[in-house]
Amino acid sequence: ETGVTQSPTHLIKTRGQQVTLRCSSQSGHNTVSWYQQALGQGPQFIFQYYREEENGRGNFPPRFSGLQFPNYSSELNVNALELDDSALYLCASSLLGMGGLGSPLHFGNGTRLTVT
Amino acid sequence: TQLLEQSPQFLSIQEGENLTVYCNSSSVFSSLQWYRQEPGEGPVLLVTVVTGGEVKKLKRLTFQFGDARKDSSLHITAAQPGDTGLYLCAGAPGNQFYFGTGTSLTVIP
DSSP: OOOOEEEOSEEEEOTTOOEEEEEEOOTTOOEEEEEEEOTTSOOEEEEEEETTEEEEEOSOOTTEEEEEOTTSOEEEEEOSOOGGGOEEEEEEEEOTTSTTSOOOOEEOOOEEEEEO | OOSBEEEOSEEEEETTOOEEEEEEOSSOOSEEEEEEEOTTSOOEEEEEEOSTTOEEEETTEEEEEOTTSSEEEEEESSOOGGGOEEEEEEEESSSSOEEBOOEEEEEEO
C-alpha cells in the first residue's frame, strides 16, 4: 500500500509569485483534502476534492485553487503569494462513500512554504 | 476561525503523570477523530468516535465523545516521553474534517 506523498518538501517563494504543490493519494482513496498549518497550531481546512470536483471549501480566498486528476492525485495552486501564506501545507487522502462517517484522513508529511 | 477549541494549548508534565486534553465546540459533529502529530510529519489517526457518550480505549489513552456530540476528551494515564507531540481533534459536521487548535504535549523523562 503506497502512502500519501507530497512534493516538494520545502519551497521558498517571493511575495506576488505563484506556487503549485503536488500530492499523490494513497492507493484506493478517492478524496483529497488540503490543509494549511501554522507552527504549533491545528491545520486549517482549505478545500476538498472528490471525483475531480471541489466538494467543500474553507475560509480561503479564490487565489487558493486546486485540481484533482483521474488517478486521484492533486495539486494546490496559490496565486499572488502573501507573507502570511508561509506555512506547512498538508494533503490528506481518504475514501468517501463509506456512509460519510469517520473515513480516516491519511496525511502526507507536508510542504513547508516560505514566502519572503 | 476554527470550529473546535482545545485546552490546554500547551502541557508539560513529568513521566508517569496523568493528563486530560479537552476539545469543545458549539457545533454538532457526525464523527470526531483524534490525531497525533510529530515534528516534520503529518498527523496520524489515533481514534474515531461516532456515537454520543462513546468511550474508546487505546492502551493508556482513553477517548470520550460527549453525549451531545459537541465535545470530546482524551485522557492519558502514566504518560511516557513517547507520548510527546501535538494532539489534534477533528470534527466532521459533514464529509469534511475541521481541526481543533491543538494541544502541544511534552513529557519530561
